Amino acid sequence: DQQVKQNSPSLSVQEGRISILNCDYTNSMFDYFLWYKKYPAEGPTFLISISSIKDKNEDGRFTVFLNKSAKHLSLHIVPSQPGDSAVYFCAASARTGANNLFFGTGTRLTVIP
Amino acid sequence: SQTIHQWPATLVQPVGSPLSLECTVEGTSNPNLYWYRQAAGRGLQLLFYSVGIGQISSEVPQNLSASRPQDRQFILSSKKLLLSDSGFYLCAWRTAGGFTEAFFGQGTRLTVV
Numbered sequence: 001d002q003q004v005k006q007n008s009p010s011l012s013v014q015e016g017r018i019s020i021l022n023c024d025y026t027n028s029m030f031d032y033f034l035w036y037k038k039y040p041a042e043g044p045t046f047l048i049s050i051s052s053i054k055d056k057n058e059d060g061r062f063t064v065f066l067n068k069s070a071k072h073l074s075l076h077i078v079p080s081q082p083g084d085s086a087v088y089f090c091a092a093s094a095r096t097g098a099n100n101l102f103f104g105t106g107t108r109l110t111v112i113p
Numbered sequence: 114s115q116t117i118h119q120w121p122a123t124l125v126q127p128v129g130s131p132l133s134l135e136c137t138v139e140g141t142s143n144p145n146l147y148w149y150r151q152a153a154g155r156g157l158q159l160l161f162y163s164v165g166i167g168q169i170s171s172e173v174p175q176n177l178s179a180s181r182p183q184d185r186q187f188i189l190s191s192k193k194l195l196l197s198d199s200g201f202y203l204c205a206w207r208t209a210g211g212f213t214e215a216f217f218g219q220g221t222r223l224t225v226v
Contacts, residue, residue, distance in 0.1 A: 002156075006156075034214055041201075042220065043203050043217030043218050043220050044157070089156065099210060103149070103158075105155060106156050
């Protein structure tokens with residue numbers, strides 16, 4: 001059962017425009033959410049995170065928004081750059097239990113120059 | 114600083130052969146350790162996690178096993194590989210508890226032929 005879902009397998013955006021990647025989760029115990037970026041044949045690298053006590057966290061061009069009532073989070077990249085082209089994974093964890101990270105299926109972002 | 118090493122980077126093995134993938138972490142103590150698999154066109158599936166030496170938990174039933182003989186060493190094994198074991202295997206570590214990110218190794222591309 002997929003507890004973290006990314007329903008858009010791919011997204012194409014023009015350079016300089018905003019990229020919005022979406023993620024939904026089902027487990028109401030999740031209280032920490034992360035975004036990772038992954039290039040082919042490499043491990044994912046951490047981008048940005050947010051805890052459930054916040055609804056927004058910003059780091060440079062990257063902003064993550066959390067809507068707990070809708071169990072939805074999104075990653076905004078502004079402005080998008082060709083180097084942002086990669087697969088983006090959403091992940092979530094709960095401090096109770098094993099505190100494992102559960103990942104979505106990923107969204108492949110292509111930024112067109 | 115903390116680093117994570119995972120090897121080999123690529124591996125081609127015949128069906129029925131054994132498997133051993135190794136992962137070591139430096140610069141931290143008592144980390145939580147994880148093995149993930151990314152199958153073609155799919156997300157990151159958690160296979161095993163460990164919160165301490167000799168403590169292994171499995172998230173999915175499968176043909177694989179894991180062991181943690183030392184605090185910062187995590188090994189993924191199989192006695193007899195199946196075709197369906199092909200994929201990209203990732204080792205990760207995370208500080209136990211709290212709101213923290215996981216750090217990934219570079220991954221191992223396993224092809225079972």
